[in-house]
Amino acid sequence: MNSDGAVAQGLAALVTQFSRELGSSGVLTGDDVAARSCDPFTHIPPASPALLRPRSTSEVASILEQCHRAGQRIVVHGGRTGVAGGAFASESELVLSLERMNRIIEIDPVGCTMTVETGVAIETVQDAAAEHDLLYPIDLGSKGSATVGGTIATNAGGNRVIRWGMTRQNVLGVEVVLADGTILDLQNRFLKNNTGYDLKQLFIGSEGTLGVVCKAVLRLVPRPTTQHVALVSSDSFTHVLDLLGRARALQQLSAFEVMWQDYYAIVASDPARRIVEPNAPFYVLIEIMGYDETGDERAFSALLEHAFEEGLLVDAVLASSSKQAEDIWRVREGSEILVREMGPFISFDVSVDIRQADAFVSAVRAALAATFGDYRSVAFGHLGDSNLHIGVHLGPETRSRELEVETCVYGVLREFGGALTAEHGIGTSKRDFLPQHISPEALATMGKIRQALDPDRLVNRNVLF
Amino acid sequence: MNSDGAVAQGLAALVTQFSRELGSSGVLTGDDVAARSCDPFTHIPPASPALLRPRSTSEVASILEQCHRAGQRIVVHGGRTGVAGGAFASESELVLSLERMNRIIEIDPVGCTMTVETGVAIETVQDAAAEHDLLYPIDLGSKGSATVGGTIATNAGGNRVIRWGMTRQNVLGVEVVLADGTILDLQNRFLKNNTGYDLKQLFIGSEGTLGVVCKAVLRLVPRPTTQHVALVSSDSFTHVLDLLGRARALQQLSAFEVMWQDYYAIVASDPARRIVEPNAPFYVLIEIMGYDETGDERAFSALLEHAFEEGLLVDAVLASSSKQAEDIWRVREGSEILVREMGPFISFDVSVDIRQADAFVSAVRAALAATFGDYRSVAFGHLGDSNLHIGVHLGPETRSRELEVETCVYGVLREFGGALTAEHGIGTSKRDFLPQHISPEALATMGKIRQALDPDRLVNRNVLF
Numbered sequence: 001m002n003s004d005g006a007v008a009q010g011l012a013a014l015v016t017q018f019s020r021e022l023g024s025s026g027v028l029t030g031d032d033v034a035a036r037s038c039d040p041f042t043h044i045p046p047a048s049p050a051l052l053r054p055r056s057t058s059e060v061a062s063i064l065e066q067c068h069r070a071g072q073r074i075v076v077h078g079g080r081t082g083v084a085g086g087a088f089a090s091e092s093e094l095v096l097s098l099e100r101m102n103r104i105i106e107i108d109p110v111g112c113t114m115t116v117e118t119g120v121a122i123e124t125v126q127d128a129a130a131e132h133d134l135l136y137p138i139d140l141g142s143k144g145s146a147t148v149g150g151t152i153a154t155n156a157g158g159n160r161v162i163r164w165g166m167t168r169q170n171v172l173g174v175e176v177v178l179a180d181g182t183i184l185d186l187q188n189r190f191l192k193n194n195t196g197y198d199l200k201q202l203f204i205g206s207e208g209t210l211g212v213v214c215k216a217v218l219r220l221v222p223r224p225t226t227q228h229v230a231l232v233s234s235d236s237f238t239h240v241l242d243l244l245g246r247a248r249a250l251q252q253l254s255a256f257e258v259m260w261q262d263y264y265a266i267v268a269s270d271p272a273r274r275i276v277e278p279n280a281p282f283y284v285l286i287e288i289m290g291y292d293e294t295g296d297e298r299a300f301s302a303l304l305e306h307a308f309e310e311g312l313l314v315d316a317v318l319a320s321s322s323k324q325a326e327d328i329w330r331v332r333e334g335s336e337i338l339v340r341e342m343g344p345f346i347s348f349d350v351s352v353d354i355r356q357a358d359a360f361v362s363a364v365r366a367a368l369a370a371t372f373g374d375y376r377s378v379a380f381g382h383l384g385d386s387n388l389h390i391g392v393h394l395g396p397e398t399r400s401r402e403l404e405v406e407t408c409v410y411g412v413l414r415e416f417g418g419a420l421t422a423e424h425g426i427g428t429s430k431r432d433f434l435p436q437h438i439s440p441e442a443l444a445t446m447g448k449i450r451q452a453l454d455p456d457r458l459v460n461r462n463v464l465f
Numbered sequence: 466m467n468s469d470g471a472v473a474q475g476l477a478a479l480v481t482q483f484s485r486e487l488g489s490s491g492v493l494t495g496d497d498v499a500a501r502s503c504d505p506f507t508h509i510p511p512a513s514p515a516l517l518r519p520r521s522t523s524e525v526a527s528i529l530e531q532c533h534r535a536g537q538r539i540v541v542h543g544g545r546t547g548v549a550g551g552a553f554a555s556e557s558e559l560v561l562s563l564e565r566m567n568r569i570i571e572i573d574p575v576g577c578t579m580t581v582e583t584g585v586a587i588e589t590v591q592d593a594a595a596e597h598d599l600l601y602p603i604d605l606g607s608k609g610s611a612t613v614g615g616t617i618a619t620n621a622g623g624n625r626v627i628r629w630g631m632t633r634q635n636v637l638g639v640e641v642v643l644a645d646g647t648i649l650d651l652q653n654r655f656l657k658n659n660t661g662y663d664l665k666q667l668f669i670g671s672e673g674t675l676g677v678v679c680k681a682v683l684r685l686v687p688r689p690t691t692q693h694v695a696l697v698s699s700d701s702f703t704h705v706l707d708l709l710g711r712a713r714a715l716q717q718l719s720a721f722e723v724m725w726q727d728y729y730a731i732v733a734s735d736p737a738r739r740i741v742e743p744n745a746p747f748y749v750l751i752e753i754m755g756y757d758e759t760g761d762e763r764a765f766s767a768l769l770e771h772a773f774e775e776g777l778l779v780d781a782v783l784a785s786s787s788k789q790a791e792d793i794w795r796v797r798e799g800s801e802i803l804v805r806e807m808g809p810f811i812s813f814d815v816s817v818d819i820r821q822a823d824a825f826v827s828a829v830r831a832a833l834a835a836t837f838g839d840y841r842s843v844a845f846g847h848l849g850d851s852n853l854h855i856g857v858h859l860g861p862e863t864r865s866r867e868l869e870v871e872t873c874v875y876g877v878l879r880e881f882g883g884a885l886t887a888e889h890g891i892g893t894s895k896r897d898f899l900p901q902h903i904s905p906e907a908l909a910t911m912g913k914i915r916q917a918l919d920p921d922r923l924v925n926r927n928v929l930f
Contacts, residue, residue, distance in 0.1 A: 110706060110820045111851065112713070157657050166657060168666075169634055184906050190816035190851040192622050192631060192887035194670055196903055196929060197911045201633075201666035205659055222714045241575055248577070249687045249756050251716055291714050295760035351655035355575045386576065386655040422657035438661055441649050445918070446662045452917040453910070464661060 010070055011092070015050045021062060026053050026100075033095070038080055038087040040142070046075070046089035053100045057175055057183060057214040063096060064212065064459075065181025073458050076208045078150025079121060081142035083347070084427025086154070086207050086463050093461075098149050101214060104128050112220040113172060113189050118149030118213050125218065134220040137164035141333055152213050155205030157423030159332075162384040163254040163289070164221065166423070167204060173217035174200045178210075179454035189217050202449065207425050208460040210453045224254075224289035228300040229325040232307070232316040233280035237358035239312040240282050244354070244384055246303060246312075252288035252296055256384035257332045259283040260361060263378040266341050267334035275331055276315040284383075285332050287325075332380070338391055342376050344398045345391040346405045351419035354386050363412045364390060371408045372401075387422040406433065413437075426464045434465055475535055476557070480515045486527060491518050491565075498560070503545055503552040505607070511540070511554035518565045522640055522648060522679040528561060529677065529924075530646025538923050541673045543615025544586060546607035548812070549892025551619070551672050551928050558926075563614050566679060569593050577685040578637060578654050583614030583678050590683065599685040602629035606798055617678050620670030622888030624797075627849040628719040628754070629686065631888070632669065638682035639665045643675075644919035654682050667914065672890050673925040675918045689719075689754035693765040694790040697772070697781040698745035702823035704777040705747050709819070709849055711768060711777075717753035717761055721849035722797045724748040725826060728843035731806050732799035740796055741780040749848075750797050752790075797845070803856055807841050809863045810856040811870045816884035819851050828877045829855060836873045837866075852887040871898065878902075891929045899930055 019027045028051040036051070037043035054060045067074055075089035077097040089095050098119035105115040109132045116125060122143040125136045140146055140158040150156070152174065156167045164170065173188035186200045203213050234240050240258060247253050259267075264283045268274040276283070286303075290296035300318075307313050319325035338345065352360045361379045368375045372394055381388035392398075392405050410420065410433055420430060420437040435443055446465060450457070484492045493516040501516070502508035519525045532539055540554035542562040554560050563584035570580040574597045581590060587608040590601045605611055605623040615621070617639065621632045629635065638653035651665045668678050699705050705723060712718050724732075729748045733739040741748070751768075755761035765783075772778050784790035803810065817825045826844045833840045837859055846853035857863075857870050875885065875898055885895055885902040900908055911930060915922065 108818075108820070110710070111818060155659050155663070157659075161656060165634070168663070169630070178910070182906050182910075184910060185904050186907060188884070189818070190884050190887065191626060192816050192847070192850045192852045193884040194620050194622075194888055194890050195885045196891060196899060196907065197914060198620070198633070198666065198670050199907060199910055199914075201663065202914075205663050245575065251756060291716060292760065292764060295757065295764065299757060299760065351657050353573075353576060353654070355573070382657070385657045387657045419653070419655050419658040420660045422655065423659055425659045426661060434661060439650050441647050442651060442661065442664060445643070445647075445649060445664055448917040449662060449664075449667075449914065452913040 011049060011072060011094070014066060014070055014072055014094070017066065018050070018052055018063060022052060022054060022059060026055070027051070028053065038089065039083065039085060040081050041083060044088060046095050047091040048075070048089045048093050048095045049091065051095040051097055053097050055100050057177060060096070060177045060212055060214055061181045061183050064177050064179060067094070067458060068180045068456070071456060071458070073461050075460055076153070076212055078119070078147035078153065079142065079145040081146045082150060082154060082425065082427060084421070084425045085429040086425060086427035086460065088428055088462070096212065098147065098214070105215070107132055108189070109134065111189060114218045114220055115187065116148055116216055116218065118147060118152065118216050120148050122146050122148065122151060129220050130223060133223045135223040136170065136218055136220055138167055138170055148216050148218070149213050152204050152216060153206070153208045154425040157382070157385065157387065159257070159382070160254050161382060162256055168201070170219045171200065171204060171216055172219050174203055174213045175215035176203050176211040176213050179456070179459045184211070187215060187217050207427065207463045209450060209464050211459065222291065224291060226290045226293055226296040227287065227322070227325060228296060229285065229287045229319040229328045230304060230316055231275045231328045231331060232284050232286065232304070233276045233314040234282045234284060234312060235280055235314050237282060240284060240383070241355065242310070243284060243307055243312050246307060247286055248384070250288055250299055250303060252290035252299065254289040255285060255287035257285040258381060258383035259332065260379040263380040264331070266378060267331055267337050269341065270337055272327065273331045273334060275317050275328055280314045285328055338378060342378070342391065342393040345393040346398060346402050348390040348409055349422050349424040350388055350390070350413055351386040351422040352388060352413070352416050354383060356416055357383060357388060360412065360416045360418065361388070361390070363416070364409055367408050367412050368392060371404070385422070410436070428462050431463070431465060476514060476537060479531060479535055479537055482531065483515070483517055483528060487517060487519060487524060491520070492516070493518065503554065504548065504550060505546050506548060509553060511560050512556040513540070513554045513558055513560045514556065516560040516562055518562050520565050522642060525561070525642045525677055525679050526646045526648050529642050529644060532559070532923060533645045533921070536921060536923070538926050540925055541618070541677050543584070543612035543618065544607065544610040546611045547615060547619060547890065547892060549886070549890045550894040551890060551892035551925070553893055553927070561677065563612065563679070570680070572597055573654070574599065576654060579683045579685055580652065581613055581681055581683065583612060583617065583681050585613050587611050587613065587616060594685050595688060598688045600688040601635065601683055601685055603632055603635055613681050613683070614678050617669050617681060618671070618673045619890040622847070622850070622852065624722070624847070625719050626847060627721055633666070635684045636665065636669060636681055637684050639668055639678045640680035641668050641676040641678050644921070644924045649676070652680060652682050672892065672928045674915055674929050676924065687756065689756060691755045691758055691761040692752065692787070692790060693761060694750065694752045694784040694793045695769060695781055696740045696793045696796060697749050697751065697769070698741045698779040699747040699749060699777060700745055700779050702747060705749060705848070706820065707775070708749060708772055708777050711772060712751055713849070715753055715764055715768060717755035717764065719754040720750060720752035721847070722750040723846060723848035724797065725844040728845040729796070731843060732796055732802050734806065735802055737792065738796045738799060740782050740793055745779045750793060803843060807843070807856065807858040810858040811863060811867050813855040813874055814887050814889040815853055815878055816851040816887040817853060817878070817881050819848060821881055822848060822853060825877065825881045825883065826853070826855070828881070829874055832873050832877050833857060836869070850887070875901070893927050896928070896930060
């Protein structure tokens with residue numbers, strides 16, 4: 001424990017006390033902490049003197065109650081896959097990790113619910129649901145590591161929001177420990193429950209600033225038995241919008257992902273991901289998932305045929321196997337190629353009016369060109385959800401000019417009335433931009449809520465605002 | 466203005482001031498107030514000296530700001546179709562009605578949103594959406610009068626929650642006036658927006674206790690082009706559950722409404738609503754809505770055929786016209802027959818574990834028999850959503866023994882871990898039962914939130930807790 005000398009005496013005493021309560025494997029220190037990373041990009045470890053690993057809600061409550069009395073700050077860790085810096089912890093903060101609270105408690109196949117401890121990984125939840133022919137619809141690239149707790153804290157989105165909604169729409173109940181150690185049992189299992197304020201909504205998407213979610217009741221849906229995926233190219237954004245309008249009328253629609261040419265050209269440099277020719281301005285991954293083998297295939301073919309007849313498509317490739325479907329998805333999930341070909345880059349996760357998405361992308365490019373001259377950028381995203389991701393690279397000085405790039409892009413975003421973050425959250429990294437993108441009245445109201453639940457700002461103090 | 470003498474001087478001065486600001490048609494007094502009803506059952510008028518009818522958010526803000534300064538209480542009125550007594554107003558309270566704020570502001574057919582003033586009726590919203598081949602999916606018997614504002618305040622449910630969710634799932638943004646007159650612009654239009662706390666969630670389902678919602682951005686879905694409805698009877702609850710499991714696998718499923726024999730026997734006394742023979746213990750209305758004429762019909766027929774083959778059904782009638790579909794829906798919406806045949810009755814709106822719904826109904830009957838001897842009851846509801854409605858009649862003394870009946874039924878409900886209200890809300894009528902159905906910690910947290918936003922409890926003071 002090299003850092004012990006720097007630890008305040010009160011903090012050291014708390015850690016000693018927690019070691020007694022949680023056992024030796026319940027408290028990590030020294031190299032065991034330094035070996036961890038707080039985020040998937042920069043892999044910065046927590047600077048904390050200790051990382052606590054409770055095994056139960058009552059242990060979490062005991063930790064928070066003691067920290068509350070001692071005025072000790074806590075940073076909460078889930079799978080640490082978040083990209084907004086929400087897991088960074090300073091040397092005066094303790095880390096509370098839910099990694100040992102990862103049990104699946106109950107599955108109700110009739111009510112279509114699953115009750116879990118929130119340290120469980122999304123993929124584990126999906127696998128357990130599949131055993132009952134059910135699906136937990138939240139699906140992320142990082143599902144192997146991302147936890148239910150982390151996705152609740154950030155109201156995670158992902159690939160199938162257009163069909164099943166964000167995490168918020170898929171959580172029926174929670175058990176939360178408040179900053180003062182109070183256990184709040186909100187484990188609702190019903191689709192309909194208006195018994196007082198729906199308090200769980202406070203904890204979903206508040207990035208861990210209002211309490212620690214220890215258990216969750218998740219809503220499951222029948223597991224789809226069909227999947228059809230196509231990659232198409234299109235010659236105009238108007239045609240892409242027409243295609244979206246038609247695709248929306250398929251209730252089986254589970255993804256509508258648009259990639260601008262700047263993105264596709266880079267990813268298609270990998271021959272395995274060059275599914276259609278990279279000669280068009282727009283590429284769309286369309287996916288449907290359903291329960292009717294004949295009907296779904298017919299509906300998907302009809303969609304694409306009509307789109308062709310009406311000139312909406314330049315080219316189209318339909319996956320004829322699940323392997324091909326995976327290959328097409330790998331086009332959309334080409335971040336490792338982006339990292340290789342244009343890393344480092346500053347990434348953006350915004351929502352804009354779908355009708356203006358291409359105008360927004362053009363305006364961002366114009367602003368980047370005017371500000372930086374030489375730059376590279378890519379644009380892609382969940383267009384059906386209004387959600388765009390943009391990556392910007394300025395050469396070797398990209399990281400050092402991050403603030404300038406953000407100021408430039410968010411300036412354009414404000415003109416378009418867009419949202420600062422669609423699904424990644426504010427974390428610590430967008431915190432300084434928040435006041436420019438919501439009203440002072442909204443910010444003040446958020447402050448009142450935080451003040452009401454964690455007046456000393458002991459939980460995730462540096463996150464959000 | 467007969468009641469003028471009883472009006473406190475400060476209140477009278479405020480009313481005079483509001484008359485100046487809102488114009489004479491903006492403030493109703495005397496008989497114009499006494500002619501109104503606060504609820505659809507007892508038609509009790511507000512006891513208020515005046516009813517304010519602002520035309521804009523800024524007028525609402527001015528009213529609330531002045532009331533805040535004067536310590537004047539306000540009760541907010543939408544369409545006054547709520548059945549939990551949320552609109553009752555005393556003589557020391559002013560009524561604020563949103564009835565003149567009923568404009569449809571904008572429809573975005575690409576983003577599938579509609580922005581409205583919240584005094585607009587649900588049916589008006591549905592009609593406006595239909596002109597763009599879109600649907601606002603919240604559907605209630607009272608849709609002609611119920612307003613967007615009222616349904617947001619109560620997080621209204623209705624018939625198609627199993628498909629499209631509660632009101633909460635269909636509201637993207639709101640504009641709210643807080644109790645102190647602060648205007649909070651939360652008019653998000655995006656499916657994905659994690660820019661800070663999702664404050665709108667506070668105002669949805671809080672029954673008007675945290676502020677007045679003046680505008681809303683609603684989420685629309687493509688308007689279904691097919692509808693198939695059947696009424697079936699079944700000989701056991703296990704078979705009803707099996708049928709639900711099968712029906713859920715139809716993504717077109719839009720309603721799964723179960724009626725116990727006590728309900729059906731009464732409604733089927735109307736020959737037009739005797740669709741199947743009243744000789745079975747359970748009746749189910751199944752509806753699908755979709756976008757594929759051939760596929761949907763095939764899927765619906767297949768569902769019913771397989772259910773027959775497996776012995777899940779005693780009898781079944783499929784609607785072969787929209788007229789017949791309406792007739793079948795009138796079986797489920799037979800409240801006027803209930804009123805005629807077993808009025809007055811105490812009505813319950815609870816959620817219970819779907820698997821235990823029949824055991825719950827039996828336990829309620831046993832408890833009623835043990836407590837009251839002679840009684841009549843009916844049970845029906847949105848079983849796919851866990852939501853049951855139960856009506857209880859004790860003869861002429863039903864109303865005077867309301868509290869005893871409620872105590873009896875809610876006692877059973879607690880044993881089953883059910884929810885005190887699924888979709889109607891707490892209002893004033895279930896307020897005394899709330900503390901028995903949520904934890905003290907949850908109630909205290911609700912109090913903290915209310916304290917943070919309306920410390921003087923000036924808005925809807927008697928509602929909820």
